[in-house]
Amino acid sequence: MSAAFATLSEFRALLAAAPGPDAAALQGARDRNGQLTKPPGALGRLEDLAIWYAGWRGTARPGLDKPQVIIFAGNHGVTARGVSAFPAEVTVQMVANFQAGGAAINQLSRAFGAEMSVQALDLDRPTADFTQGPAMTEAELVAALAAGWQAVNPAADLLVVGEMGIGNTTAAAAIACALFGGTPGEWTGRGTGVDDYGLAIKTQVVAEGLAANPDRDPLQVLRCLGGREIAAMAGAMARARAERIPVILDGFICTAAAAVLAQACDGALDHCVAGHASAEAAHRTLLSKLGKQPLLELGLRLGEGSGAALAIGVLKGAVACHSGMATFAEAGVAAG
Numbered sequence: 001m002s003a004a005f006a007t008l009s010e011f012r013a014l015l016a017a018a019p020g021p022d023a024a025a026l027q028g029a030r031d032r033n034g035q036l037t038k039p040p041g042a043l044g045r046l047e048d049l050a051i052w053y054a055g056w057r058g059t060a061r062p063g064l065d066k067p068q069v070i071i072f073a074g075n076h077g078v079t080a081r082g083v084s085a086f087p088a089e090v091t092v093q094m095v096a097n098f099q100a101g102g103a104a105i106n107q108l109s110r111a112f113g114a115e116m117s118v119q120a121l122d123l124d125r126p127t128a129d130f131t132q133g134p135a136m137t138e139a140e141l142v143a144a145l146a147a148g149w150q151a152v153n154p155a156a157d158l159l160v161v162g163e164m165g166i167g168n169t170t171a172a173a174a175i176a177c178a179l180f181g182g183t184p185g186e187w188t189g190r191g192t193g194v195d196d197y198g199l200a201i202k203t204q205v206v207a208e209g210l211a212a213n214p215d216r217d218p219l220q221v222l223r224c225l226g227g228r229e230i231a232a233m234a235g236a237m238a239r240a241r242a243e244r245i246p247v248i249l250d251g252f253i254c255t256a257a258a259a260v261l262a263q264a265c266d267g268a269l270d271h272c273v274a275g276h277a278s279a280e281a282a283h284r285t286l287l288s289k290l291g292k293q294p295l296l297e298l299g300l301r302l303g304e305g306s307g308a309a310l311a312i313g314v315l316k317g318a319v320a321c322h323s324g325m326a327t328f329a330e331a332g333v334a335a336g
């Protein structure tokens with residue numbers, strides 16, 4: 001299937017036309033939740049999660065058996081400035097590792113029963129160094145959004161998008177700072193583990209990128225400061241919304257991609273939950289700007305969709321309880 005849009009304005013129109021959750025399914029799920037054999041509220045956030053999931057799936061008693069994990073990979077021109085602890089070649093090397101089944105996300109996808117695929121986006125053509133001007137042309141941005149849109153399996157019942165792109169915590173910091181303001185220092189962290197000198201360079205590079213790219217329209221921010229894998233994640237999340245497939249957000253980079261959609265269109269992340277809070281300090285700040293409370297906090301700072309994949313287990317647990325438990329009437333338990 002070709003993407004449903006050919007231009008950035010068509011993509012904007014799709015965001016604006018995105019469906020909401022099914023009101024009858026939401027109400028049915030709330031009613032069912034109130035009848036299950038447990039004290040009211042005893043399953044805590046699992047109850048809200050199950051009701052939210054039921055609304056998007058359009059049924060009061062949903063299953064969750066077809067999660068999809070997609071890893072998008074892209075290269076960043078800004079790596080030439082020394083912003084990562086690792087060389088840019090690691091991106092393509094890790095793509096081979098994903099294909100061979102050797103990365104963390106391969107193990108986590110298997111552990112939680114998700115179908116995983118990898119999409120490498122023009123790795124031999126890094127984006128332009130954003131300190132010198134826009135990272136991507138509009139055609140490049142639209143192509144990356146479309147690659148993400150097309151990678152989603154419409155038959156999936158849950159989506160996790162992850163990324164691989166050396167240098168992409170710099171892009172994510174620049175995007176977050178452009179969208180939400182504050183200083184580059186507040187949004188810039190150590191990523192793969194840069195030392196103090198590297199962190200100072202990285203913060204300076206983010207500041208230069210913001211100065212070189214003054215347009216603050218959210219999709220222009222994505223074009224100017226983002227990368228292909230970041231845009232593809234945004235495209236995939238937008239497609240999931242169009243298909244009413246719930247999404248679990250991963251770490252800082254994934255959340256920066258999501259934030260672009262949220263700022264471009266009110267409510268664009270209503271079908272998304274935050275899987276975890278990563279160890280990149282700005283991730284927590286970004287989640288709170290988006291009004292999202294993370295499900296897990298495990299000190300991960302990997303990306304690849306790893307924290308979101310772990311949260312598939314939490315969501316599966318929520319849905320299993322919601323859809324599988326007996327009601328007080330069915331079990332003959334006194335309702336109190």
Ligand SMILES: Cc1cc2ncn([C@H]3O[C@H](COP(=O)(O)O)[C@@H](O)[C@H]3O)c2cc1C
Binds near residue numbers: 170194
């Ligand atoms: C071997 C390896 C595997 C990874 N898997 C994810 N990342 C993570 O680290 C990168 C971002 O950090 P920075 O901005 O500091 O380059 C991204 O590729 C992200 O996915 C990895 C990084 C490395 C080195």
Ligand SMILES: O=C(O)c1cccnc1
Binds near residue numbers: 192304
């Ligand atoms: O928050 C993340 O996902 C993250 C943090 C550091 C490096 N890579 C990814």
